Amino acid sequence: MSEIAAAVKGNGKSLKELDRAVVRFAGDSGDGMQLTGEQFTTESAWAGNDVATLPNFPAEIRAPAGTLFGVSSFQLQFGSQRVYTPGDRLDCLVAMNPAALKVHLRDLKPGGLLIVNTPAFDKRNLDKAGYAANPLDDVTLGERYRLHKVDMSGLTHEAIKDLPLNAKEKDRTKNFFALGLVSWIYTRPLEPTLEWIQKKFAKNRDVAAANARVLKAGHAYGETAEIFSEHYTVEAAEMTPGLYRAMTGNRALAWGLLAAAQRSKLPLVYGAYPITPASDILHELALHKRFRVRTVQAEDEIAAVTAAIGASFGGAIGVTGSSGPGIALKGEAIGLAVMAELPLVVFDIQRGGPSTGLPTKTEQADLMQALYGRNSESPVVVLAPATPGDCFYVAYEAVRIAAKYMVPVLVLSDGFLANGSEPWLIPDPDTLPAIDVEFRTEPEGFFPYLRDPATLSRPWVRPGTPALEHRIGGIEKQDVTGNISYDPENHDHMVRTRAEKVRRVAQEIPPITINGPATGDVLVVGWGSTYGAITAAVERAQSAGRSVASVHLRHLNPLPPDLGHVLREFRRVLVPEINSGQLVRVLRAEYLVDAVGFNRVRGLPLASDEIHDAIIQLLGSHA
Amino acid sequence: MSPGGAGAKEAPKYSKKDFESDQDVRWCPGCGDYAILSAVQKTFPDLGVPKEDIVFVSGIGCSSRFPYYMNTYGFHTIHGRAPAIATGLKLARPELKVFVVTGDGDGLSIGGNHMLHVLRRNVGVTILLFNNRIYGLTKGQYSPTSELGKITKSTPMGSADRPINPLAFALGCGATFVARTVDRNIPHMEEMLRRAAHHKGGAFVEILQNCNVYNDLAWNVLYDKDSKLRNELRLEHGKPLLFGPPDERQAVVMEGVVPRVVPANAVSESALWVHDEKNVNAAKLLADLFAPEFPVPIGVLAAIDEPVYEDIMLEQERRAISERGPGDIAKLLTSGDTWKIS
Numbered sequence: 001m002s003e004i005a006a007a008v009k010g011n012g013k014s015l016k017e018l019d020r021a022v023v024r025f026a027g028d029s030g031d032g033m034q035l036t037g038e039q040f041t042t043e044s045a046w047a048g049n050d051v052a053t054l055p056n057f058p059a060e061i062r063a064p065a066g067t068l069f070g071v072s073s074f075q076l077q078f079g080s081q082r083v084y085t086p087g088d089r090l091d092c093l094v095a096m097n098p099a100a101l102k103v104h105l106r107d108l109k110p111g112g113l114l115i116v117n118t119p120a121f122d123k124r125n126l127d128k129a130g131y132a133a134n135p136l137d138d139v140t141l142g143e144r145y146r147l148h149k150v151d152m153s154g155l156t157h158e159a160i161k162d163l164p165l166n167a168k169e170k171d172r173t174k175n176f177f178a179l180g181l182v183s184w185i186y187t188r189p190l191e192p193t194l195e196w197i198q199k200k201f202a203k204n205r206d207v208a209a210a211n212a213r214v215l216k217a218g219h220a221y222g223e224t225a226e227i228f229s230e231h232y233t234v235e236a237a238e239m240t241p242g243l244y245r246a247m248t249g250n251r252a253l254a255w256g257l258l259a260a261a262q263r264s265k266l267p268l269v270y271g272a273y274p275i276t277p278a279s280d281i282l283h284e285l286a287l288h289k290r291f292r293v294r295t296v297q298a299e300d301e302i303a304a305v306t307a308a309i310g311a312s313f314g315g316a317i318g319v320t321g322s323s324g325p326g327i328a329l330k331g332e333a334i335g336l337a338v339m340a341e342l343p344l345v346v347f348d349i350q351r352g353g354p355s356t357g358l359p360t361k362t363e364q365a366d367l368m369q370a371l372y373g374r375n376s377e378s379p380v381v382v383l384a385p386a387t388p389g390d391c392f393y394v395a396y397e398a399v400r401i402a403a404k405y406m407v408p409v410l411v412l413s414d415g416f417l418a419n420g421s422e423p424w425l426i427p428d429p430d431t432l433p434a435i436d437v438e439f440r441t442e443p444e445g446f447f448p449y450l451r452d453p454a455t456l457s458r459p460w461v462r463p464g465t466p467a468l469e470h471r472i473g474g475i476e477k478q479d480v481t482g483n484i485s486y487d488p489e490n491h492d493h494m495v496r497t498r499a500e501k502v503r504r505v506a507q508e509i510p511p512i513t514i515n516g517p518a519t520g521d522v523l524v525v526g527w528g529s530t531y532g533a534i535t536a537a538v539e540r541a542q543s544a545g546r547s548v549a550s551v552h553l554r555h556l557n558p559l560p561p562d563l564g565h566v567l568r569e570f571r572r573v574l575v576p577e578i579n580s581g582q583l584v585r586v587l588r589a590e591y592l593v594d595a596v597g598f599n600r601v602r603g604l605p606l607a608s609d610e611i612h613d614a615i616i617q618l619l620g621s622h623a
Numbered sequence: 624m625s626p627g628g629a630g631a632k633e634a635p636k637y638s639k640k641d642f643e644s645d646q647d648v649r650w651c652p653g654c655g656d657y658a659i660l661s662a663v664q665k666t667f668p669d670l671g672v673p674k675e676d677i678v679f680v681s682g683i684g685c686s687s688r689f690p691y692y693m694n695t696y697g698f699h700t701i702h703g704r705a706p707a708i709a710t711g712l713k714l715a716r717p718e719l720k721v722f723v724v725t726g727d728g729d730g731l732s733i734g735g736n737h738m739l740h741v742l743r744r745n746v747g748v749t750i751l752l753f754n755n756r757i758y759g760l761t762k763g764q765y766s767p768t769s770e771l772g773k774i775t776k777s778t779p780m781g782s783a784d785r786p787i788n789p790l791a792f793a794l795g796c797g798a799t800f801v802a803r804t805v806d807r808n809i810p811h812m813e814e815m816l817r818r819a820a821h822h823k824g825g826a827f828v829e830i831l832q833n834c835n836v837y838n839d840l841a842w843n844v845l846y847d848k849d850s851k852l853r854n855e856l857r858l859e860h861g862k863p864l865l866f867g868p869p870d871e872r873q874a875v876v877m878e879g880v881v882p883r884v885v886p887a888n889a890v891s892e893s894a895l896w897v898h899d900e901k902n903v904n905a906a907k908l909l910a911d912l913f914a915p916e917f918p919v920p921i922g923v924l925a926a927i928d929e930p931v932y933e934d935i936m937l938e939q940e941r942r943a944i945s946e947r948g949p950g951d952i953a954k955l956l957t958s959g960d961t962w963k964i965s
Contacts, residue, residue: 042960048962048964192960236964239964241965242963243957244961244962244963245956245961255956259952262952269714269715289940289943290949290950291950292940292950294940299707299740300736303737303740306700306708307710307714309708310712310714310715311711313708314711314715314716315715315716316714318715333701336700426957463678463696463716463719464675467675469675469696471646471690471691471693471696472697473697473700474699474700484646484691
């Protein structure tokens with residue numbers, strides 16, 4: 001995709017202008033590849049590019065060094081135009097060892113830039129990676145790719161030989177050599193990384209000095225060594241003017257909650273049990289006690305959700321977060337919140353499953369669990385953010401809806417959004433919609449299940465309010481009075497009422513935004529983290545003159561009221577998902593449309609190329 | 624001062640009736656729960672807590688219907704989870720006076736993990752565990768406190784699992800207040816309820832309770848008049864461990880590290896075991912005493928002062944605000960690395 005826009009001269013070396021590039025750093029899980037990738041992301045954002053990232057690491061904290069399953073990687077795409085995905089095929093691969101080369105080489109485009117750390121290609125590492133012979137000795141590798149063999153370890157040690165660090169400590173800085181080198185290749189500024197090093201290692205000056213020196217050594221190596229005959233620059237992207245920051249999905253969820261707590265003037269209780277990839281939300285919130293956010297690291301997933309429900313009963317914002325396996329454990333308690341009609345926000349950071357599955361890989365296969373994964377008729381509101389930055393707005397919206405309708409709201413993020421990062425236009429918090437919480441204090445005419453005619457919401461009463469003492473619970477209630485009732489007709493009425501209350505949340509949904517024409521041949525419908533891949537694929541088809549549009553759903557229950565109408569304006573409907581066909585079933589059942597799925601469940605984001613192919617295929621099959 | 628960290632509000636003068644809700648009580652006739660309900664309602668006017676500041680949280684089981692009958696705030700939740708619900712509630716509203724009502728199945732089987740953690744954290748809630756050694760609501764299966772070999776519907780040849788001792792469990796979890804009382808000893812039950820409610824931190828009270836339908840007279844050792852006289856050991860702080868009829872007084876003493884029962888007149892005063900509520904190690908020994916080899920202790924086994932969970936959490940919040948000011952989302956959003964695109 002990295003089309004060469006122009007070639008210009010720069011200090012004796014050619015400088016090519018690209019409109020985008022996809023780079024992946026890969027090495028052992030102890031090689032610091034995540035850090036290298038994150039810093040390269042920051043540098044790219046500083047340079048004014050739009051960025052999308054894909055961290056990918058093994059579930060084991062320190063998998064055995066040199067093994068295939070111990071490989072950790074960080075991929076990013078940066079560009080001078082909107083970048084929707086971390087990219088499908090690589091323009092540049094940095095492989096710190098043979099295992100990284102073996103796992104990732106297949107994704108490098110022919111002619112792509114391949115940088116390898118030669119000393120790591122010793123007998124031991126080659127054996128562990130399953131190479132019979134050193135692949136660097138194979139001449140076809142150099143013919144197929146622009147191969148650069150660099151003695152990163154040796155050059156790193158040479159650059160800092162006079163510093164009082166031991167060999168292991170010195171070796172650990174070699175990722176900064178790789179970062180410096182790639183920064184030079186793509187004309188990234190080193191300043192943000194140098195500043196970061198000073199801050200991060202303020203307490204250990206030698207380590208700070210070593211990292212900074214090695215970073216510069218890598219940069220200088222690119223500039224002066226004969227082997228690099230060209231380097232690249234990517235112009236700043238056309239982005240909405242304003243103040244930006246890098247944002248990951250998990251941090252955005254946490255900050256969205258902080259914004260909601262401040263706006264509603266309520267304390268927030270976040271109950272969580274450590275689980276990948278949701279734990280960072282707990283870590284982030286624990287830093288912000290000033291917002292009256294109280295975090296409980298609970299004894300288990302059930303305690304995490306029930307603590308949140310107890311907090312809601314007390315008049316605070318109760319929130320819990322987990323991943324699929326934890327959400328399964330929380331099911332009964334979410335049902336209690338449905339029955340007690342208390343506000344509750346539940347984050348599900350989806351990962352590969354079932355069971356433990358692929359803890360560090362992404363998936364979208366919890367949609368059915370979110371919609372139906374509880375006993376009996378147990379409707380909840382389900383929302384899904386589309387990008388890391390969007391998580392901020394969705395978290396805020398979840399609190400707003402939960403409080404207004406006295407209902408649980410599930411938010412379906414995933415591992416890709418959680419750890420992925422994008423440049424994010426910082427909003428003015430005053431422009432967010434109000435969260436008006438009115439606790440009932442008037443005893444006259446009070447009943448626990450008296451309903452607001454517009455929302456069907458029951459009154460929220462803080463314990464401590466005189467003359468409003470009442471009891472609620474998980475047993476079926478008589479409507480209005482809230483007294484225990486086993487009456488058959490009342491149960492039927494309450495089942496319908498709880499469903500209708502959730503349906504009325506549709507009042508909150510704005511008209512659907514269609515990316516493309518309002519009528520045509522193919523409509524691509526997506527939800528969640530596939531937004532970037534779908535948008536890139538659709539825009540590519542559109543620019544080739546195809547009659548294709550896309551719609552990305554943020555509200556999965558209830559669905560937007562105008563969705564049925566929009567679907568019927570297209571001849572075919574394509575639903576790409578990282579599951580075996582969940583939303584597509586809902587759409588077929590709900591609207592009786594002959595929607596077809598595009599489904600890959602590999603623990604990876606969908607690639608825009610494959611979605612594009614699916615669109616073309618569907619167009620062809622109809623033509 | 625009002626107990627257990629409740630707010631500074633002045634409580635009106637209440638009578639027992641003020642704590643009775645308008646709901647019909649639906650336990651089986653003759654159930655021990657009636658006596659407990661009555662004792663709680665009778666004790667509450669003395670607590671000095673406005674009734675709107677009191678919350679009853681329960682799980683599932685016969686005992687867990689309790690909140691419906693109290694004219695306070697109440698939350699009848701799901702099986703075993705009341706301690707976790709109460710933890711979240713105390714974090715949100717530390718000034719409330721929160722009671723957890725549970726049973727041997729709810730609190731020690733399905734909810735055993737939450738019971739462990741609410742006690743070790745020392746969350747400021749008062750836990751009343753009604754122990755009838757049976758599952759009543761599900762019609763008579765053996766419970767985690769049923770004796771080994773218990774014959775029930777689910778164990779026709781006798782249960783194969785050894786029972787758990789609630790007091791030993793609570794002390795093992797690090798509970799800071801542990802007491803035992805009996806549903807048929809109203810004055811003692813009232814005294815224990817008062818003591819527990821005034822404890823700063825988590826209080827655990829085992830109430831030996833009769834299920835006259837599925838496990839009648841499980842605690843007959845303390846119900847039968849003669850047996851009670853011979854077997855009940857009243858624990859009182861600063862008093863020696865003496866029990867039995869006046870003409871046959873017996874003493875519990877330590878021989879090395881082993882408790883023994885000896886005739887009281889055979890022990891010198893200095894060799895008597897004097898009960899000390901602050902001595903948790905001694906309480907752990909007392910928790911295991913039971914008839915017929917030993918007397919059955921009732922009263923406060925241990926009451927100690929330890930930091931309270933919600934106090935620590937709220938103190939951290941106050942410190943964060945006093946050091947850096949209240950949170951400001953606009954400032955947070957623009958903090959750290961940002962860049963302008965024009």
